[in-house]
Amino acid sequence: MNSNTFSKHLQINRINVKDNFWKKMMELARTHVIPYQWEALNDRIEGAEPSYCMQNFKIAAGMMEGEFKGFVFQDSDFAKWIEAVGYSLMWNKDEGLEKIADGAIDIVCAAQQPDGYLDTYYIINGLDKRWTNLRDNHELYCLGHLIEGAVAYYEATGKDKLLNAIVKYVDYVDTIFGPEDSKLHGYPGHEVIELALIKLYKIKKDKKYLNLVKYFIDERGKSPLYFEEEGKKYNNKFWWEDSYFKYQYYQAGKPVKEQEVAEGHAVRAVYLYSGMADVARETNDDELLEACKCLWSNMTKKQMYITGGIGSSQYGEAFTYDYDLPNDTIYAETCASIGLVFFARRMLEIESKSQYADIMEKALYNGIISGMSIDGTKFFYVNPLEVVPEASEKDHLREHVKVERQKWFGCACCPPNLARLLTSIGSYAYTLRDNTIFMHLYMGGEISANFSGKSVSFDIKTNYPWEESIDINLNMKEEAGFEFALRIPEWCRNYEIKVNEEKINFSIIDGYAYINRKWKDADKINILFKMPVEIVRANINVREDMGKVAVMRGPVVYCLEEEDNGPDLHRVYLKSNPKFTYEYDKDFLGGAIVLESDGLVVKEQDCDKDKLYVYDSKIEFNEKKLKWIPYYLWANRTPGEMIVWVRKCI
Amino acid sequence: MNSNTFSKHLQINRINVKDNFWKKMMELARTHVIPYQWEALNDRIEGAEPSYCMQNFKIAAGMMEGEFKGFVFQDSDFAKWIEAVGYSLMWNKDEGLEKIADGAIDIVCAAQQPDGYLDTYYIINGLDKRWTNLRDNHELYCLGHLIEGAVAYYEATGKDKLLNAIVKYVDYVDTIFGPEDSKLHGYPGHEVIELALIKLYKIKKDKKYLNLVKYFIDERGKSPLYFEEEGKKYNNKFWWEDSYFKYQYYQAGKPVKEQEVAEGHAVRAVYLYSGMADVARETNDDELLEACKCLWSNMTKKQMYITGGIGSSQYGEAFTYDYDLPNDTIYAETCASIGLVFFARRMLEIESKSQYADIMEKALYNGIISGMSIDGTKFFYVNPLEVVPEASEKDHLREHVKVERQKWFGCACCPPNLARLLTSIGSYAYTLRDNTIFMHLYMGGEISANFSGKSVSFDIKTNYPWEESIDINLNMKEEAGFEFALRIPEWCRNYEIKVNEEKINFSIIDGYAYINRKWKDADKINILFKMPVEIVRANINVREDMGKVAVMRGPVVYCLEEEDNGPDLHRVYLKSNPKFTYEYDKDFLGGAIVLESDGLVVKEQDCDKDKLYVYDSKIEFNEKKLKWIPYYLWANRTPGEMIVWVRKCI
Known part of the structure; x- marks a missing residue:
């Protein structure tokens, strides 16, 4: 692995998205989805199935009496909400929202146990039962989302109450899992903690977090299989006994480095692959990177819809087999495409090849935002490429293919996932590597960056994806030498790049046009991507x-x-x-x-x-x-x- | 309704099928399927799920100890077997087989209760529970098959032990169901007793059997719904609560005369429609005939595969909606196509229109016999029109679509259904109306009939469906005036009919060429159906x-x-x-x-x-x-x- 090719994404607070396309959706997420979700977390939506999320935290905190209700992973509803809140606060200060969030955090933290444990299902139902069904009971999954939420909220507000609580929880988890004989040799049934721990590691700089995620990834799928042993020990029913994917539903049928084909539950898969890419980069693990490339290639070249949808089967919300892409009985969950974007971004941070950004763009402009109605109030889990209303009504194989977006879901994964993606959309557009700024996605707005200590800002004007032109105006106090790397989209076979109205020379490497020069204030780049x-x-x-x-x-x-x-x-x-x-x-x-x-x-x-x-x-x-x-x-x-x-x- | 158009099928003992096509399959059924099935009924097939059928009868008869095992409808396995045995004995005397059958009948009859009741599931599990779940527990279904078996065996051998037992059972059932306040106002969840009772009625000539089946048909689907009331009363779980078809799974969502579209479980549907046609004919019920025509038309013009397959969905083994005919996720159960032939034959006996025989032919030469391997040892339930082995393995929606025929089934409906159809195949080919003999299907062999008291036999030579010519040679002692009605197949647009080598004039009515003349010994008819x-x-x-x-x-x-x-x-x-x-x-x-x-x-x-x-x-x-x-x-x-x-x- 060549760490010289690594780049880092630009932080959200350096990006001010202002265009007609994305800003509108960001605002929908901020003004509709986040407040609606808060009402949902508190069971105040008429006609919708209650979430019980905040209620569970209150019961676990001893603030009220009652039983745990809802899905076993209900805590993650709060976690995804606080993450989206964090991102939105980064570009839109909102004291009212922050106050609500602080109040919610107080409740969540009050539920934490003296040892750091914080999962309401087991706090309420008996701590003696924790860690007895890693495969299906989502403890580490909920923790993963809590980490992401805590990090986002901390980065947005500087407030560390939730972060500290979660760090305490993770430190406790670190005493439970690991290679030592005294520890459990397990890993999560639903992945996400992998990529989350890397976020924590980057903030806390403590290697133990990196070691923990590396352990989760390396241990996964090893023989004897933890999930199988655990299932026998605790008599846990195995749902996929008769399925063709069995433990590959959890991407745990074999060690991850031996996996060459995307299999099983699609969201879990791309969350795992994202974590694998993170760990490969952080630990310079070439073998792990090879596995990531192989899985990326299989998924995007053999198992992906033209909309960026993945996971073609409702059964297990899963991948099936190469080139099996039915348009009508499809699944293509919104969350899976979002996870594909997570994975793409991480691959892009390892190597600047446009294939990753191309797929990111494909998913973002098609199979992801199709998940939300234009007023931000209704959502698709499933994103079909062919719909016949009578079939959705009378064909059992297509009953899951809805003709209309739904208000909210009992299992509310897609709407909050959309919210956290849209509120942080700018951070997918740019990465920095030394003195090179990569533009992977084209959206209007302002961004700022430093090159050799010199501060530069860019004003990007475009009506992408409708219009062919992207104009970048540079603002800086003093001249600065740095390099632009502009992605040439794979769909574009005819384009022009001018600097200050003049055609220039540039080289194309791995799908990026590299323009390296001394730039001065008021320089202009005009890009024209022909869009027949x-x-x-x-x-x-x-x-x-x-x-x-x-x-x-x-x-x-x-x-x-x-x-x-x-x-x-x-x-x-x-x-x-x-x-x-x-x-x-x-x-x-x-x-x-x-x-x-x-x-x-x-x-x-x-x-x-x-x-x-x-x-x-x-x-x-x-x-x-x-x-x-x-x-x-x-x-x-x-x-x-x-x-x-x-x-x-x- | 015009009873002048009624015709009757020629009895099996007047038909000696001898051609290369069907006789081979009849022999497969006789020499392979029937003996194999007897072994299966007695749980002597290695590697196959036990049937428990004969064991249940022995336990019910007090001949051995034990519990009821197998499906609730396991008795019908014996019933279908004895029916096929009956048909095969009609054209192939076999003392050994008859002895086995008599022995089996002795066991079955020994299980009969003093009141006539004879269903091993409830005899073993408690007679107090009988008639508490007509909807799902198949009592009347098993009786229906027992009637068909008893009638066939009686007609073949003249032995009436089983027939008498079943008559006693039916007479008892007649005291349980009917319009009187003291009786149950129910009907079967799985139809078949309707067409079976008509067979009994024709032998016993006792109107009460006709009245009983008429009651079952007229009562079906009336409000308040018997199945719903029964379900509430006995707390029976309703499997189809969330399905779009609900009680139409059983063709009981509304009165049968109001049903215009084929819905629900396909085998049940065509068995019901067959019984409806029988009753319409026997009672001159125009409204019921109208319903039959309407359902026939919907099914064959909007819901049938080109192979004669019906019931396109595995979910509920059911019809879906008009023109929904997926080739790969298909169901098209062998039994459903067999039932379609039953229905077609009954419509044909009401009105001599070639559309019925055309569909019969389509199903017989394609989607029915595809259900059996050429050696008669392996069977398809599902008859797909498109198969990809990898999909059958890895796509949950196509796991039921097998790439290879299976040896035998736990729920053994298709193989015995094929056996009883093939052993009686000749009886579908001809009907008689006054002095007219209809040839609906073309198969080689000899048949005999009487016209105004004069006996005539026909020697039919053909390599149908491979060759275009069918030659009919007449044998008779004295000249006889009668009429041939030869079906012109719907696929045939170019044909020739000659009598004694000369072109003749004939009229075509409803798809049949009518040739009425005085025939003499050694007359010949040569038919040529061009088959491009x-x-x-x-x-x-x-x-x-x-x-x-x-x-x-x-x-x-x-x-x-x-x-x-x-x-x-x-x-x-x-x-x-x-x-x-x-x-x-x-x-x-x-x-x-x-x-x-x-x-x-x-x-x-x-x-x-x-x-x-x-x-x-x-x-x-x-x-x-x-x-x-x-x-x-x-x-x-x-x-x-x-x-x-x-x-x-x-």
Whole structure:
């Protein structure tokens, strides 16, 4: 491993996202999702299943009487909320919110046990039972989210009450798990603590946190299998006995360094891979990095939807097998794509190759933000690429494929995950390596950085992903020598980069245009990424997409909705050389580029009125104008059919 | 209703099937399935789940100690076996088999209770509990099969021990169910007793049997719903509370005359519809006949696979909704197609319209006999139209889709159902109406009938479905005036009928060619049904088949198998005007017409080696010879991929 290629992401407080696209979503998360979630944590949402989250903490703290209620991982609802609160406070001071958060933290900390333990399920149900079902009972998962929340809130506010409590908990956990004979040789059934411990390690600089996560990762899947032994010892029911993935549901069927194919529960998988990448980087573990690359490659080249969706099966919310990407019985959980972005960012911090940012962009502009309605109040767990309302109602295999976003979920993972991603979205866009600033994602706003002690700020103006131009204006007191590394998106085959209106020379390495010079105040970079409408086909091994194409413009995947194109979208064909036009419609669902094309629709013939099978009859077509909208905007109007992959004449 | 259109099927003992196609399968059923099943009933099959069937009867009879074991409907295993035994004895005397059957009957009858009751589950577990869960506990279902078995064995042998026992049981049941206040107003959760009681009625001529089945049918689905009341009263768990079909799983969500769409468990549905048709005919109930026609039409024009498979969903083994015919996640249970043939035959006995026989033929030559291996030892429950072995292994939605036929099943419904159908196959081919003999199916052999007291026999020679010609030679002592009604198959658009080598005039009514004349000994009819290879497309509303075609010749549906065409069958395209050749291969899986055609296969391009999504790339083709085999013969060689619906260039 070459640590010279490592880069670090720019901290959120150095980024002021201001563009039309992301800022709007950040504000939705801040003004809608975070307050709504606080109400949900306190069971004050009418008609929604209660969360019991804050109630459990109060009971555990002895502040009220009662039983533990809700899922075993309910504590993590608070943790994800406080993390999003932290990020939002970084770019929007809000004393009222901070006060609420401090109050919540007081309750949470009051539940902590003298030894540091802090999991309400076991505090309420009996501490003697803790650590008896690591596989399914989410103790380390909840701790992982608590760490992330505590770190974010500390970084945003400087307040360390929660952080200190969590550090105490982690220090206690460190006495429980490890290679010593006296300790448990276990690891979490649902990963996330791995990447969380690295965040803690970076703040506290204490190697023991790094050692602990390294232990969790190295021990995972070793024989004899901890989960199997634990299951026998405590008589824990094993849900996946008859499944083809068995312990690989937890990515624990074999040691992680031997895993070459993404398997099992998709969210767990990408959380683990993110932690693996972190540890590989921090410990210079080449073998572990190799495993990360291999899993990345399998996942993104053989098991990912064009929207950045992963985990194609509802059964186990899991990966299935190479090129198995059904569009209609799909799972593609919003959280899984978010986890894919976590993994991508960490790989990007190890090596500056545009493939990671390309996938990050693909997931962000498509399969992730499709998870939220444009008013920020409704959410998809499942992000289908083909929807027929009657099927969602009457086909058991598609009952999980909702035609409309839902208000909130009993198991509320996707909405808070979206909130914490959107409130920190800027931090995915840039990394720094020595005197090089990488621009991985293009969003409008201001950022600042130091190069050899000189402070520089950049004013980025763009209407990305709708417009082709990105203008970067530099502000600095004195000249500074540093390097820009601008990602050339994989979808872009025609682009121009100018500095101060002049074409310049630059080299392309691993998908980045490197521009190294002495910069002075008021210098300008103008980037033009040509964005023609692209017709995309899937790899020939993707059975579901054979004979079909998808339509993209820039990073945005398009779809056809019934509202614009009528029902029976399976009868629509694109012509062999379709003509597209496009236009920015500011009134369309908050503003978006909408496409139009010519197309064909299979004609109903007389025989189709009463025959199920027709001999010696060819299909005939009528001409049809097609209207394409960005995939992420689907299901914001009248519920109806939707498709991404459309049949095409050869 | 016009009872002038009624016809009656020819009795089995007047039919001597001798052709190469069906006789071979009848012999498989007689020599393999029936003996194997007897071993299974007695738990003597190594490696197979025990049936416990005969053991339960022995325990119930006090001949041994023990508990009831197996499914609640285990008694029906004996019933289906004795029915097949009966049919086989009609065309193949076998004293040894008869002795075994008599011995089995002795055991079964010994279990009968003084009041006539005969269901081992409740005899063993407590008679006080009988009739407390009609919805799910199969008492009337088992009785239905027992009636069918008893009738068949009586008709074959003249022995009435079992028949008398069952009559006593039915007479007892008649005191339990009926419109009187003192009786239960229930009906079976799993239908079959309806059509069975009609068989009993025809033998015993006692109206009370007709009245009982009419009661079961008329009462079904009436409000307040018996199943709901019963469930509340006895606290029976309702499995389908959250399903979209609820009580329609049992075809009991509304009165049967109000049902217009085939819904719920497919086997139950077609058994019910068969009974409905029987009752409609026997009672001249026009409204009931209308319901039958409506359900027939919905099922065969909107919910049936090209193979005659019905019930597209594994969930509830059920119908879903119009035009929902997935090829890969399919159910299409062998038994459901067999039940469809039962229904078709009964409709045909009401009105001589070829649509019923056409569907019967379609199911028989394709989706039914695909259920059995060519050696008669292995069976499919599920008859898929598209199989990918990796998917059956790793996709939870397709785990039920087996790549190889299985030896026997714990719930052994399909193999014995196949046995009773095959051993009586001749009885589906012919019906008589006054002086008209209808030939619905074409099979070689001899049949005899009486016309105005004159005995005539027909010697039918054909290699149907492989060859186009059917020759009928008449044998009679004296001239006789009667009418032939020969079905013109719906797949046939070019045919010739000659009498004594001369073209004749005939009229076509409802798909039958009527030839009425004075016939004399040695008269000959020569039929020629032209059988070109046909390219068939599905109705444009069948989403799964859009852009694809199926290949047929005569009634036989063809498929592509990996063994002949390599893997990745999704990449195969038929050309827009494909050329086919065909040839009878006597060595191919027992002899069959095999097709060859030109075709195309999507070429792997360089980008397919490492890209999942490809911009601006068209698919390219290589030429490829395709070999097509009859669908019913699939999975008799090396396990691999198979498809029926193949992509086609427009």
